[in-house]
């Protein structure tokens with residue numbers, strides 16, 4: 001097992017996830033509610049979705065259904081799945097594979113239909129203490145939607161709602177999602193997200 005501070009590639013993490021030796025039959029690739037197993041190192045992807053209304057910009061936030069941070073506001077997102085790497089030209093391209101995961105997870109949690117080419121990379125978040133489960137390396141993406149875009153909570157989200165940006169910036173959020181949101185707002189202000 002790699003130490004939690006060791007560098008590991010996305011490909012290595014996905015290969016490790018696909019090897020289920022020693023785990024129970026219910027184990028997901030990176031965690032297991034049945035036996036409590038958690039991967040030491042895993043890659044995740046998060047989405048900062050904005051929409052521009054007459055009252056100003058809004059950001060899409062979910063309420064987490066599960067630990068850690070159950071009941072907390074968060075950006076939609078989740079684990080990069082081994083299957084996500086099979087849909088891109090270069091499976092070792094961490095950002096490209098993470099964009100697939102980001103679009104898939106946002107759709108699962110909020111019913112948002114994301115065109116992957118419209119995602120803009122916000123950054124790579126890999127501070128060793130950002131997730132209490134272990135080393136979780138996240139690539140975050142931002143995207144802008146039309147004012148009439150609707151969402152609905154699904155999968156791991158208890159709620160999914162458009163929140164006025166100024167309200168969201170003043171809320172505590174799970175993990176380092178407030179930091180990610182702040183970084184994405186810079187792209188929004190620069191007009192980088194206009195499609």
Ligand SMILES: [Zn+2]
Nearest residue numbers: 024027032035
């Ligand atoms: Zn298990």
